Amino acid sequence: MKNCHLLVLAAAVLLSAVSLPAQNTEGNTANPPANFKKVSTLVRLPDWLPGLGTLYVDPATLPVGPYLGYNHQGQLVNVTYMISIKDFEQHKDFNDLGHNIAQLDLRVNHTSVNYNPGHPGLQEPHYHFIEWLITPSQQEELK
Amino acid sequence: MLTFHGRSRVKSVCGLMLCMLGLLAPVSAAAQGAIPTGASVPNSATGPKKHDAGSATLTQLDGCLTTSDGLMPKLTLFHSRRIYRLEAKPTLLTGRPLLFANNVNALVHVTGYLGPLADIYDQDHSPVFIVATIDKLAPTCDVKVSLAQLRKQLEKPPVAAAAASSATATQVKRAVVVDMTGSLLVFEPAVIEIKAGQTVVWKNSSREVHTVTADPGQATNPQDVELPQGAQRFDSGFLNPTQNYEHTFRTPGTYRYVCTLHEVQRMIGQIIVKP
Numbered sequence: 064m065k066n067c068h069l070l071v072l073a074a075a076v077l078l079s080a081v082s083l084p085a086q087n088t089e090g091n092t093a094n095p096p097a098n099f100k101k102v103s104t105l106v107r108l109p110d111w112l113p114g115l116g117t118l119y120v121d122p123a124t125l126p127v128g129p130y131l132g133y134n135h136q137g138q139l140v141n142v143t144y145m146i147s148i149k150d151f152e153q154h155k156d157f158n159d160l161g162h163n164i165a166q167l168d169l170r171v172n173h174t175s176v177n178y179n180p181g182h183p184g185l186q187e188p189h190y191h192f193i194e195w196l197i198t199p200s201q202q203e204e205l206k
Numbered sequence: 207m208l209t210f211h212g213r214s215r216v217k218s219v220c221g222l223m224l225c226m227l228g229l230l231a232p233v234s235a236a237a238q239g240a241i242p243t244g245a246s247v248p249n250s251a252t253g254p255k256k257h258d259a260g261s262a263t264l265t266q267l268d269g270c271l272t273t274s275d276g277l278m279p280k281l282t283l284f285h286s287r288r289i290y291r292l293e294a295k296p297t298l299l300t301g302r303p304l305l306f307a308n309n310v311n312a313l314v315h316v317t318g319y320l321g322p323l324a325d326i327y328d329q330d331h332s333p334v335f336i337v338a339t340i341d342k343l344a345p346t347c348d349v350k351v352s353l354a355q356l357r358k359q360l361e362k363p364p365v366a367a368a369a370a371s372s373a374t375a376t377q378v379k380r381a382v383v384v385d386m387t388g389s390l391l392v393f394e395p396a397v398i399e400i401k402a403g404q405t406v407v408w409k410n411s412s413r414e415v416h417t418v419t420a421d422p423g424q425a426t427n428p429q430d431v432e433l434p435q436g437a438q439r440f441d442s443g444f445l446n447p448t449q450n451y452e453h454t455f456r457t458p459g460t461y462r463y464v465c466t467l468h469e470v471q472r473m474i475g476q477i478i479v480k481p
Contacts, residue, residue: 107466109415109444180391182414186470206447 095119095131096164102130106183115193116140116205121163126185129161132193134205140197142169145179147189172198266317267335270347271309273390278328279306281316281335284353290335291328293321298337305340307392313344381405381452384475386416386445391468393418393475400455401480407452410445416473418442418451420463430474434459455479 102118103110105125110117116132132141144160175193179185195202267290269283279292292306295318299305321334343353384406385394393408400406408418421439422428433439434457442451455461458481465473 109446111446113415113446114413180468181471182467 095133096121096166098123098163099131102184108183111135113206114202115143118143124163126189127157127160129164131164134197139167139169140195140201140205142194142196144192144194145185145189146192147185147187149187169194169196172196264317264338265320265335266315268313268315268343268353271306271312271314271340273306273310279310280330280332281314282347284313289330289332291321291330291332292316293334293336295336295338298339307390308394308396309340309342310387310390310394311347312342313347315341315343381407384408386410386412386414386465386473391465391471391473393465393473396474397476397478399478399480402456402458403454404479405452405454406477407450408442408445409450410447413447415447415467416445416465417467418445418453418463418475419466420461424466425464426466426469430462430464430469432460432462432476434461434479437461 098121099119100122101110102108102120105120105122108118112118112132116134119131119133120128126145126147128142128144130143130145131139132143134140142161142164144157146157150157171194173195175191175195177191177193178188179191180188267281267283268285269281269290271292272280272282281290281292282288283290294306316335316337316339318338319336321336382398382400382404384398386392386408387394391414398406410416419425419441420431420433421441422431422433423439424441425431437455437457437459440453440463445451455477458479461477461479463475463477467473
């Protein structure tokens, strides 16, 4: 029973770290907000990241994000947050993530949590919390 | 402000959460720090052998080295199929951080000690084995010859063995393949020896974008890259998953190259080109 409580609490902690303004719309084709820059212009990464798309971020929110991921058709398909394991270990809180994209009024389809050992922009081991605005089958097109 | 209990609970939750996610590199301080002098040795007539090295009991194992989730090294014993979680002795990986990574899916002979505890991050709760030495018996776990024959090959002088291996590889294919696999962020094998004029093909079989770059100007730390005098710099550019890159080496010497996206994670390879 105690373990069950811990699991629920763990899930709550997890979700609170990735909260996103979740409302409506499918196929958001809006351009990134003006203060968002293409990630490939900020760090040495390709324009297109297989599995994620073309990422944009407000440099002021680095490295956590939100990162806005666009598909080849210019459609916003995901919002990613990158949280380092060190932050977890230091019990760091993240509140109000995504406040700068609240106006996009996005609807989340599902969430992925993926380990990453590090890359330019966030070199230490971390997790990508990816809020998908499309279905898992539509994700296949992002390869 | 959190009370002590509050902090403990949060810590437990985070620990559990990380555990649920299969998170955290498999480092068990308890297992690493203590090398038991009287460790019990598994009952296996076919598996572990031991001999005394000073006061500690040195155990020998032969098996297939694999990783769990690309991170946690495991050894499945050749005969008994028993599985051990491998930890490196504190100094083992110094200067050779890719020792486990370079032996993934290979048949290996390890010596070391049984650890005191199972790794708490290992969901399989496999017993921990602390590795003191590791030798590759065969590049694959699917071998058709006996362990005795493999050990005999291992006892050959390294140069002769390397030459024999190189000759075998050359007979099979002219191009040497280096794989970029999984989430380990390694070139596999990390070090290869070829002859001048041979071509190396890098295959990106991972889910990440990588580069193959021998250009000090593009490396985060130019000293991570090394080229023989007179050799041309080379750079694959971004290699998406499933993409390949090849380069023919004409100038003998030692080449060290990096993945510029994962150089900080020590994704570095080396090619020794013989005349």
